[in-house]
Amino acid sequence: MKKISTVVYALLLVSLIAAPFLGAYPVFVMKLMCFALFASAFNLLLGYTGLLSFGHAAFFGGSAYVAGHAIKAWGLTPELALIAGTLTGALLGWVFGVLAIRRQGIYFAMITLALAQMMFFVALQAKFTGGEDGLQGVPRGKLFGVIDLQNDLTMYYVALIIVVAAFLLIVRTIHSPFGQVLKGIKENEPRALSLGYDVSRFKLLAFVISAALSGLAGSLKTLVLGFATLSDVHWTASGQVILMTLVGGLGTLSGPLVGSAVVELLENKIGEFGNLLARVTSFEWFNTLGESVTMVTGLIFVICVLAFRRGVMGEIIAFIDRQRGRAK
Numbered sequence: 001m002k003k004i005s006t007v008v009y010a011l012l013l014v015s016l017i018a019a020p021f022l023g024a025y026p027v028f029v030m031k032l033m034c035f036a037l038f039a040s041a042f043n044l045l046l047g048y049t050g051l052l053s054f055g056h057a058a059f060f061g062g063s064a065y066v067a068g069h070a071i072k073a074w075g076l077t078p079e080l081a082l083i084a085g086t087l088t089g090a091l092l093g094w095v096f097g098v099l100a101i102r103r104q105g106i107y108f109a110m111i112t113l114a115l116a117q118m119m120f121f122v123a124l125q126a127k128f129t130g131g132e133d134g135l136q137g138v139p140r141g142k143l144f145g146v147i148d149l150q151n152d153l154t155m156y157y158v159a160l161i162i163v164v165a166a167f168l169l170i171v172r173t174i175h176s177p178f179g180q181v182l183k184g185i186k187e188n189e190p191r192a193l194s195l196g197y198d199v200s201r202f203k204l205l206a207f208v209i210s211a212a213l214s215g216l217a218g219s220l221k222t223l224v225l226g227f228a229t230l231s232d233v234h235w236t237a238s239g240q241v242i243l244m245t246l247v248g249g250l251g252t253l254s255g256p257l258v259g260s261a262v263v264e265l266l267e268n269k270i271g272e273f274g275n276l277l278a279r280v281t282s283f284e285w286f287n288t289l290g291e292s293v294t295m296v297t298g299l300i301f302v303i304c305v306l307a308f309r310r311g312v313m314g315e316i317i318a319f320i321d322r323q324r325g326r327a328k
Contacts, residue, residue, distance in 0.1 A: 008254070016160055026156040027224065032264050033163045034221040039244040039256030040170050041213035046242075047251035048174055049206045050186035052105075054238050055096055055112030056214050058119040059089040061233025063215030068138040068222040069128050078141050078149060082162070082219045089215015090208050092119070097207035101200055116235060123233045134229035138222055149223070159220060166213055171253060173209065182206055243297070247304045249311030258313050266297055 016033075020026050038060055045051050067085030070076040076084065100111040123129045130136060140149035149155045173179050181202055185192045193199055222228045231237065240263065248259025308315045 012257070013164065017157075020153055020156055026152045028268065030156055030159045030224045031221065032261060033159055034217050034224065035241075035244065035264055036257045036260040037163050037166050037220070038214055038217040039241050039248070039260045040167055040253075041210045041217060042241045043245050043250065043252075043256045044170055044173065044213070045206055045210040046245060047255070048179065048186060049182045049203060050189075051203060051207065052109045052242075053096075053112040053207075053210075054109045054235065054242075055114075055116030055119075056211070056241055057233050057235060057237035058096070058116040059092050059211040059214040060218035060221075060237060060241075061123065061228065061230075062092055062119055062218070063089040064218035064222040064228035064232045065123060065129050065135055067219035068135045068228045071141060071223070072135070072138050073128065077145055078143050078223055082216065082223065085219025085222075086212050086216040089218070090212035092215070093208040093211020094204070096211070097204040101203050101207060113235060113238070116233075116238060120230070120233050120235070123230060129228075132230065134227055135222070136227045138226045138228070140223055140226070155224060159224060162216070162220060166216055170213065174253070178202070178205075243301055245311075247301060247311055249314035249317070252311070252313045252317060255311050255313040259311065262300070262312070263297065266300065 016029070019029050038056075042053070042056050045053055045056075063085035066088040067081040070081040070084045071078065096112055096115050099115065100108050103111055124131060128135070140155060142148050143158060147154060147158070149158060174182075181192065181197055184195075185197070185199055185202060189199055218228075218232060221232070244259035244263050245256050246259070247262055248257065249255025304311065310318055
């Protein structure tokens with residue numbers, strides 16, 4: 001299974017490297033990579049630690065605003081702005097974690113949601129965020145003062161390197177002794193306590209790492225698109241990343257990557273797909289699909305929950321395991 005995963009990831013990396021030369025729109029693929037990193041960071045918390053957070057939009061959006069303001073108002077270079085955004089996510093994660101980590105289940109989820117909504121109202125009222133208009137016109141600048149990121153192709157490969165490095169960090173974290181303790185906490189927290197582990201400390205550290213990587217994803221998104229808006233910090237962004245993780249496969253490394261691709265492609269391409277269906281079938285109703293993205297996404301989620309309880313990649317991995325078991 002490990003060899004298969006390595007081959008799949010290698011093929012995915014090659015595809016991403018070649019994507020701009022195969023007709024893919026670089027900015028869209030960069031946006032997709034940012035959400036893939038966001039979902040992978042969230043999966044580290046829910047899929048491997050068992051903590052359901054409804055507040056990850058605060059880390060994603062809050063860091064997006066800080067990184068954008070750091071570039072636009074303070075004149076920081078892109079790498080320093082990304083570091084500032086990542087540290088902002090880590091700091092917010094620590095604050096949220098200290099307040100919520102000792103609660104469990106729905107109480108933990110509701111506390112993170114309430115704190116994230118506080119961040120939303122801060123973003124709505126603060127002057128530097130631009131309020132309802134958002135933070136607009138963020139320049140990409142020059143990486144290390146040398147590499148001009150205004151070119152989409154240059155920006156694409158810089159973003160790819162950052163996302164791949166962050167994903168490898170997540171992989172390393174999960175397969176480290178620290179990651180094994182997190183899995184133990186998720187499976188049986190009382191047993192982890194009886195073995196002498198400081199469960200609250202491990203949970204808090206996992207929360208901070210997840211928040212920091214979410215902050216990196218949000219900061220990178222601002223750098224790529226040149227703006228940060230209230231939608232980045234709204235509770236729907238938290239719901240979206242949960243949807244991505246569940247559709248792709250909770251507790252799998254590849255699941256969030258697939259889930260983010262499915263959700264983003266649905267949201268951005270459903271209108272074009274509907275128009276195509278309308279032309280082929282002469283059924284005009286399909287032209288309205290672009291206006292019903294939320295309904296279609298919800299329907300896909302319901303189908304996945306009913307038919308693919310483990311998510312797309314979870315079901316594929318389970319199928320491969322069953323076939324290998326029969327072969328033995």
